[in-house]
Amino acid sequence: MRNAAQLDAGQREAFRKDGVLLLKDFAPKRAVIAVLRQYNIWRNTVIMQGADDKTRGDIARARQAMDVTEGEEIAPLRKLAHDLGGALLGPDNVHEVEAQLIGWAPSGPAWKPTWHIDWVNKHLRLKTEDQFPGFQLLVGFPLTPALREDRGNLFVSPGWHTEICNTFRQSPTLRDPLEAISKGIASQVPWGTPQQLLVAPGDVILTHSLIPHGVAENKGAGFADKLYFRLAHKTAIHRGGRDALDTPWRNWQGMQDGG
Numbered sequence: 001m002r003n004a005a006q007l008d009a010g011q012r013e014a015f016r017k018d019g020v021l022l023l024k025d026f027a028p029k030r031a032v033i034a035v036l037r038q039y040n041i042w043r044n045t046v047i048m049q050g051a052d053d054k055t056r057g058d059i060a061r062a063r064q065a066m067d068v069t070e071g072e073e074i075a076p077l078r079k080l081a082h083d084l085g086g087a088l089l090g091p092d093n094v095h096e097v098e099a100q101l102i103g104w105a106p107s108g109p110a111w112k113p114t115w116h117i118d119w120v121n122k123h124l125r126l127k128t129e130d131q132f133p134g135f136q137l138l139v140g141f142p143l144t145p146a147l148r149e150d151r152g153n154l155f156v157s158p159g160w161h162t163e164i165c166n167t168f169r170q171s172p173t174l175r176d177p178l179e180a181i182s183k184g185i186a187s188q189v190p191w192g193t194p195q196q197l198l199v200a201p202g203d204v205i206l207t208h209s210l211i212p213h214g215v216a217e218n219k220g221a222g223f224a225d226k227l228y229f230r231l232a233h234k235t236a237i238h239r240g241g242r243d244a245l246d247t248p249w250r251n252w253q254g255m256q257d258g259g
């Protein structure tokens, strides 16, 4: 395991270019296993037992997500996420917008890929600036292995944070690029060349908030589970406003001074 402060210049440069960085074998496995164990307990108690039969069936077939604001099992990975946030956004600048456990059941025949940019265009119905990204950095911990494709992997379009920002910068109105994005989502046309990330527990995924992404089909036998932290600079300047969309590295102190 490496210290978060050791993100080197090459990794920062790759992150700037791709908007995505996969850190292999970076998180302590024992901490990852502890979160997975706790998630399974929550899944079988809080989520499943509280549901009626139909909901329980739906849950077993689909995506579940739960916010995790507490839980001592989460603490070591939360610290690592915040350290990484500090390395990229600047030490002492990190604000946690959301922590979320997400599990994808083995997908059925009706499964469809869903492309999106988090919070920019919610279900194609963006009406107000409130839905612009309220975060800047996603830090993801895969809890189960997805070392081959179609195991519920996160898939991403590297480099497209820049394309999205350029589109916003060149457009006189906010509406134009949003409509273009909507169209892409509606027709399921992926941006760029989508890549499924091949990951194992202990790996850490970093993505810029404007990276288009989705989830691959899960042809495996079990759940594909992840823990995601969404982080922002504490001034939360990205909540609302055009600046969040046309200036990719505003307030990323660690990206500006080379770390």
Ligand SMILES: O=C(O)CCC(=O)C(=O)O
Pocket (backbone or CB within 6 Å): 102, 118, 152, 153, 154, 213, 214, 215, 226
């Ligand atoms: O489950 C995943 O890996 C990604 C989920 C996702 O796209 C999201 O929460 O925005």
